[in-house]
Amino acid sequence: MRCISCNARYDVVTCKKCHEDLKAKVAFLTTAQKNYQEDLEAKVAFLTTSQPDSFSDIVLFASDGGSAQAAVPIPAHKAVLVSRSPVFNAMLENEMEESLSGTIKIRDVSYGTLRAFVDYLYAAEVVCLDQQLACDLLVMAEKYQVHHLKDLCQKFLVANSTGRILFRPTPSCTSITPRRSSTQP
Structure with missing residues (x-):
């Protein structure tokens, strides 16, 4: 069998090095997505007024x-x-x-x-x-x-x-x- 990422010969679908690389990329993307979502939520909270009657005109x-x-x-x-x-x-x-x-x-x-x-x-x-x-x-x-x-x-x-x-x-x-x-x- 060959690794589907690097095409090296192994007995599993991916070799250990490729598996670790993919694991690191998934962790990075998960963290990036979480940070992006938190950033968007903060922007939405900033843009929405919590008390619209304060200083209303x-x-x-x-x-x-x-x-x-x-x-x-x-x-x-x-x-x-x-x-x-x-x-x-x-x-x-x-x-x-x-x-x-x-x-x-x-x-x-x-x-x-x-x-x-x-x-x-x-x-x-x-x-x-x-x-x-x-x-x-x-x-x-x-x-x-x-x-x-x-x-x-x-x-x-x-x-x-x-x-x-x-x-x-x-x-x-x-x-x-x-x-x-x-x-x-």
């Missing part, structure tokens, strides 16, 4: 038509909103009412959806995403042009669809339009 309110939670403010930072959404950028860069008052009232959205939306703008992740929240966030992502959230919601809805779409697809949501099977006319 704007407040958002949900207005879904009478919910008690609609009056609960969601503090945010203009810099975060502006950097994540061109709609917020236009709204807050110009002297619109929201920019002057420091308050944004978002109609036809529940507190939970708005909270999840703002949290996504900070951390680029949605906790406890279900089909209803994905649909609601998709509408908000479309309205505020947060493309990566829109893509996330569309992918979630496609992956978790039960064969029917619960809302009417729009021209800008082409990736979630139902496909016809070859047996349908």
